[in-house]
Amino acid sequence: MKTLLLSLLLALLATGSSAVTFTLKNNCPYPIWPGTLSGKGTPQLPSTGFELPPGQTYQLPVPPQWSGRLWARTLCATDRTGKFVCATADCASGQVACNGAGAIPPATLVELTLGSSTGKDFFDISLVDGYNIQVSVVPTGQGCSSTSCPVNVNSRCPPELALLGSDGAVLACKSACLAFNQPQYCCSGAYASPETCHPTNYSMIFKNACPQAYSYAFDDKSSTFTCNSGGDYNIIFCP
Ligand SMILES: *[C@@H]1O[C@H](CO)[C@@H](O)[C@H](O)[C@H]1NC(C)=O
Numbered sequence: 001m002k003t004l005l006l007s008l009l010l011a012l013l014a015t016g017s018s019a020v021t022f023t024l025k026n027n028c029p030y031p032i033w034p035g036t037l038s039g040k041g042t043p044q045l046p047s048t049g050f051e052l053p054p055g056q057t058y059q060l061p062v063p064p065q066w067s068g069r070l071w072a073r074t075l076c077a078t079d080r081t082g083k084f085v086c087a088t089a090d091c092a093s094g095q096v097a098c099n100g101a102g103a104i105p106p107a108t109l110v111e112l113t114l115g116s117s118t119g120k121d122f123f124d125i126s127l128v129d130g131y132n133i134q135v136s137v138v139p140t141g142q143g144c145s146s147t148s149c150p151v152n153v154n155s156r157c158p159p160e161l162a163l164l165g166s167d168g169a170v171l172a173c174k175s176a177c178l179a180f181n182q183p184q185y186c187c188s189g190a191y192a193s194p195e196t197c198h199p200t201n202y203s204m205i206f207k208n209a210c211p212q213a214y215s216y217a218f219d220d221k222s223s224t225f226t227c228n229s230g231g232d233y234n235i236i237f238c239p
Contacts, residue, residue, distance in 0.1 A: 106130020141231020
């Protein structure tokens with residue numbers, strides 16, 4: 001009997017069925033609608049979009065080997081034609097679920113790769129596509145450090161990068177690449193390498209606000225964080 005139980009347990013472990021859990025928490029004083037997008041060739045998570053009222057948490061099971069991104073939409077509503085739309089980080093699916101569609105920038109992105117062949121997870125916060133909300137990523141596993149962008153970049157956003165609401169409030173802050181579409185800001189063309197693409201006065205606004213986050217495509221390695229695989233993650237909006 002003991003050996004049977006043991007072999008059952010070993011079989012369970014071998015199939016890697018011990019899923020990782022992402023616990024998303026909304027510490028903002030307003031509702032958010034997180035979205036998830038799996039990387040190419042990997043199945044979407046059980047939820048690709050849902051509402052998260054202030055103060056609430058949502059647990060999302062994730063396969064032990066997974067790669068993808070998460071973000072939070074804000075100021076969402078169903079319009080008169082029945083379409084679900086958001087003022088920031090919309091995924092344009094027309095529904096609360098994003099169903100394989102990504103965030104329309106500007107959007108603060110949480111990027112994770114779990115269960116790499118070296119037994120490590122890699123994760124980062126990216127403001128390369130702009131900023132719409134504060135977030136922190138807190139792993140619960142061993143040998144991990146957390147990363148955070150706790151500062152409201154909207155309040156420091158220069159007017160030429162600002163995404164404005166109808167009342168003139170800054171809802172999100174575009175990257176210079178998104179606002180001006182020039183190679184020196186997008187790290188494209190003659191600037192398509194780490195040697196030629198450098199921080200700019202615009203990327204520095206994001207870097208100064210959130211030093212742990214990626215501020216442009218070739219931002220230094222200090223923006224990528226690692227953790228031993230198998231642990232869970234707390235992802236907190238407005239930490
Ligand atoms: C950044 O630099 C550009 C080009 O030199 C200049 O036109 C712009 O006003 C500067 N913006 C800020 C926010 O410093």
